[in-house]
Amino acid sequence: MTYQKVIAIANQKGGVGKTTTSINLASALALQRKRVLLIDFDPQGDSGKALGYDVDAIKKNIANMMLEVIVNDECEYDSILHHDEGFDFIPTNTRLAAIESTLNNLEDKETVLKDIIAPLKKNYDYILIDCSPSLGTLTINAFACANSVIIPTQSEYLSSSSTTNLISSILKTKRDINPNLSVEGILITMTDDRTNQSRSIQKQITEKYGQHFPVFQKSIPRRVAISEASGVGQSIFTYDAKNDGALAYSTLAREVERNAKKTLKRSADTRSQSR
Numbered sequence: 001m002t003y004q005k006v007i008a009i010a011n012q013k014g015g016v017g018k019t020t021t022s023i024n025l026a027s028a029l030a031l032q033r034k035r036v037l038l039i040d041f042d043p044q045g046d047s048g049k050a051l052g053y054d055v056d057a058i059k060k061n062i063a064n065m066m067l068e069v070i071v072n073d074e075c076e077y078d079s080i081l082h083h084d085e086g087f088d089f090i091p092t093n094t095r096l097a098a099i100e101s102t103l104n105n106l107e108d109k110e111t112v113l114k115d116i117i118a119p120l121k122k123n124y125d126y127i128l129i130d131c132s133p134s135l136g137t138l139t140i141n142a143f144a145c146a147n148s149v150i151i152p153t154q155s156e157y158l159s160s161s162s163t164t165n166l167i168s169s170i171l172k173t174k175r176d177i178n179p180n181l182s183v184e185g186i187l188i189t190m191t192d193d194r195t196n197q198s199r200s201i202q203k204q205i206t207e208k209y210g211q212h213f214p215v216f217q218k219s220i221p222r223r224v225a226i227s228e229a230s231g232v233g234q235s236i237f238t239y240d241a242k243n244d245g246a247l248a249y250s251t252l253a254r255e256v257e258r259n260a261k262k263t264l265k266r267s268a269d270t271r272s273q274s275r
Contacts, residue, residue, distance in 0.1 A: 003264040004121040007184055007256070008146040010131035010139055013162035016154040017189035019046040020226060021252075022130035024245075025150075027235035028253035030086035034125040037080070037088045041096070041113070041142055047130045048091035051083055052233020055093040062116075063095040069112050070102060077120070085235055088124075096138065103137045110137070110177055114145035126256075135169045143173040147263075148184035150256075155191045155201045155219070163205075167213065184259060187252065188219040214259075218251040 009022045019042070026038040039062055040047035045055035055061070060079040068075035081089045103109040117127060129146065132138045143149065149170055153163050163186065174181040186209055192198040206215050220226075221244060229239035236246045 003260045004124060004127075005148070005260050005263075006117060006121070006127045006129070006146045008129045008131050008139075008142040008149045009152065010142065010149055011152055011162060011166055012133050012135050012139070013154075014133045016162075017152045017187075017220060018042075018133065019050060019130055020230060021150065021152045021187060021189065021220070021249075022047055022128055023050055023230070024226075024235050024237070024249040025253055025256070026087045026089075026126075026128050027085045027237050028249045029126055029256070031237060031250070032253055032257065034257070035123065036086075037090070037120065037124045037127045038083075039090045039117075039127065039129045040092045041129050041138060042132045043092065043094050043097040043100070043138075044133075045091065045093045048089070048093075050230040050233065051089060053081075053089075053091055055091050058091050058093070061095070062090050062092045063099050065090070065116050066096070066099045066112055067102070069115050070099075070106065073115075075116060085238060096132075100132075100136060100138050103141070110140050110144045110173075113141035117145050125260075135166070139169070140173060140177070143170060143181055144177045146178070146181060148182045148259075150184045150187055152187045152189045152220075153205060155188050155198045155205070163209070167209075183213045184256065185214040185216040187216045190222040191219045192222050216252060216255055218248050218255070220248045220252070221245055 009018055011018050022038060026036050029036045048055040065075040065079055079090050083089050129142045131142045151163055151166055170183060188202050188205055191202060209215060223243060223245040225240045225243045226236050226245045229236045236243055
């Protein structure tokens with residue numbers, strides 16, 4: 001028995017490593033022989049750009065799929081691309097921003113992405129959604145269909161307030177739309193353990209949120225190679241597999257996999273008890 005898990009990767013604050021985490025987690029899980037689909041759900045199309053695609057030249061993407069569901073209640077799945085690093089990918093571009101405006105006029109505006117993903121879940125172990133850096137209707141669509149949310153949080157003082165606001169939005173979505181939604185974990189990114197400030201902020205984040213929400217054990221270090229990899233359309237694993245940034249993302253993938261196995265075991269235990 002396998003567990004098909006949908007994970008949204010979100011933070012409305014830009015520059016926290018959201019897209020970088022989405023790409024490198026997808027690659028890390030694929031290297032662990034998992035079937036992975038990454039959906040770029042940010043109108044800026046940064047995941048596609050960082051994977052080497054010309055997102056404006058790609059005619060079919062998640063925006064088209066959303067519009068097809070809005071108009072026809074179904075969509076074609078020919079927007080799915082296969083990336084060389086072993087995972088599938090659905091791109092986007094700025095047309096997705098116009099779709100958000102259309103969504104806001106719909107009665108069931110929060111569940112369009114859920115309708116798209118539902119038939120795909122059987123094909124993948126993990127579907128990752130790189131969310132828009134906002135708490136608008138697009139992000140709520142991602143939360144409505146996700147099992148959990150990874151929150152990348154930069155190790156700086158101003159990141160804390162955005163994390164608090166995001167958690168509030170997650171809890172509201174859980175209450176009103178998706179009772180199965182949870183926080184997968186807070187991921188501290190761009191750390192520099194050589195500085196007292198970075199270590200202090202990591203400790204503060206863990207102390208502030210750790211009693212109520214998971215904080216990933218392994219943080220992601222600030223490394224030039226991670227940025228350079230995105231610049232040439234690669235994950236850190238292809239660009240420099242020996243870099244400690246690659247080790248950090250591999251560790252993150254193993255934590256995510258352990259969480260999935262725990263969830264699967266709890267589900268099995270619940271079913272056996274109900275018999």
